[in-house]
Amino acid sequence: MPLRILGRAFDGFDRAFTKQLQNLDVEHELVDILELERRVVHTRAPEADVLLLITDWLPALIEAGRLLPIETTSIQGWPDAYAPALRQLQQGPDGRTYGVAYHDGPMLFLYRTDLYRDPQEQAGFRERFGYELENPLDWNQFMDQAIWFNRPEKGLYGTVQAGFPDEHNPVYDFLTQLWSRGGDLIVGGRSGLDSAPALETVAFFHDLWHISQVVNPAAAQWDSVESGQRFAAGEAAMMVNWAGFASPHDGCAPVPGATTMNAYWVLAIPSDAPDPQQSQALIRKLATPEMDVVTALSGGSATRRDSWANPRVRSSAPYYEVLETAHRNSRSVPSDPRWPRMAGIVNELMRGLIADRKGFESLQDAHEKLNRLLT
Incomplete structure (x- = not known):
């Protein structure tokens, strides 16, 4: 049975996942943001192996025990590959990390x-x-x-x-x-x-x-x-x-x-994922430098610093030159369930x-x- 990713409908996400998941036994379903919120925040079982979530929802989901922590030691380059602003919003009150940035604002x-x-x-x-x-x-x-x-x-x-x-x-x-x-x-x-x-x-x-x-x-x-x-x-x-x-x-x-x-989209593991280790392995693959470049070149926004410095990524959009600076002056919604x-x-x-x-x-x-x- 294939793994399933559930996230928001956006052409950039669809193109990126289509390329990133080719030759893998993984399906992705992208729905509008209100439907995604209904199925993830307001429904107990989203029926997915990996979720693509906006950081706004994380405090409530973490407090309710709806997400599993990520083994960040398996993420290539963690933590320095990511700007501090792209690591803090998915951190729970227990100090553990509940998501890996996949698509950046700000x-x-x-x-x-x-x-x-x-x-x-x-x-x-x-x-x-x-x-x-x-x-x-x-x-x-x-x-x-x-x-x-x-x-x-x-x-x-x-x-x-x-x-x-x-x-x-x-x-x-x-x-x-x-x-x-x-x-x-x-x-x-x-x-x-x-x-x-x-x-x-x-x-x-x-x-x-x-x-x-x-x-x-x-x-x-x-x-x-x-x-x-x-x-x-x-x-x-x-x-x-x-x-x-x-x-x-x-x-x-x-x-x-x-x-x-500052708000961004993270890959997370629902607490009822059938096989959390497979979910973790999929996130680890999607968080590699190569996959992050695919996200950027597909119409999403790269989240890794090495991607921001990549000439191909920089030539694809003007904002990569100012992301690091912009994040230093960013704020997020209250981290409150x-x-x-x-x-x-x-x-x-x-x-x-x-x-x-x-x-x-x-x-x-x-x-x-x-x-x-x-x-």
């Missing part, structure tokens, strides 16, 4: 170099806004640039966001804004959503979607993958999204405000803001719900 500022380096665009922007068209240093400059490039009548929007309420990118976007403005989701064990940074964050998104309207309204139904594909198709001038969506022709820079979101419920609260806040235009009302509701969860 979020970066991605932009179309054909637009940003165009002399006419630069001159026009300088004349209107009084400063040079360069990578934005803060969110005010980000908004200026989104407004400048916003030309929906020509099929070009200033930016693109993943607005679909899948407890994924909308939550990350909110936290990135909140952190960059000096706020936090939890302060002193209670909700931090009654703060000035939280109000500024809601005002920013309300402006982005409903006043300046620099995002295609259809993006309210786009997830991170589709929003990345829309950017790749030239439908937006720039965006803050996962590094892996950058093509060799795009520019990459740190997120305005410097702090970026209650995170899936926290994410649901922030997700509903963003859904209300984007779909219902109830920004400040949704913020107050989220603040009250988060306090009830935390106390």
Whole structure:
């Protein structure tokens, strides 16, 4: 009976696994992220030998005893082959490691170099806004640039966001804004959503979607993958999204405000795996330098430092030059078993803001719900 990998639907994962698993008695099943969460987080038996999971879910799964620890001594180059930021989120409170990074973020500022380096665009922007068209240093400059490039009548929007309420990118976007403005989701064990940074964050998104309207309204139904594909198709001038969506022709820079979101996908072993040793052997094979390069060249993002330095990998995407630096200024969601419920609260806040235009009302509701969860 073949081994089974269960993970998220993404063309890069599908292409990578198809190449990596050829000649092996292994099958892979990739489903959308909400279905994956249902089957892994909310169902006792995901029926798989290896899981491909977002790091957000790990604290809850580890606390519930749903994952087995990885024998990291069998992983080639461990630990130094991986940046510290790609080792910490899968570590349990017992000090053991419950996953090996397979696909890396982090979020970066991605932009179309054909637009940003165009002399006419630069001159026009300088004349209107009084400063040079360069990578934005803060969110005010980000908004200026989104407004400048916003030309929906020509099929070009200033930016693109993943607005679909899948407890994924909308939550990350909110936290990135909140952190960059000096706020936090939890302060002193209670909700931090009654703060000035939280109000500024809601005002920013309300402006982005409903006043300046620099995002295609259809993006309210786009997830991170589709929003990345829309950017790749030239439908937006720039965006803050996962590094892996950058093509060799795009520019990459740190997120305005410097702090970026760190979340990544790991290979893990479910506690009910029929043969954990076979699961471990498969992860060991998929974590080799050769396989990591295949992941990168298939449309995923390499996670090993030796891959980041590989000339073939570097030439495939511009972000490999800045990954190490970006990870030094990265943060992640709270390492708390209650995170899936926290994410649901922030997700509903963003859904209300984007779909219902109830920004400040949704913020107050989220603040009250988060306090009830935390106390």
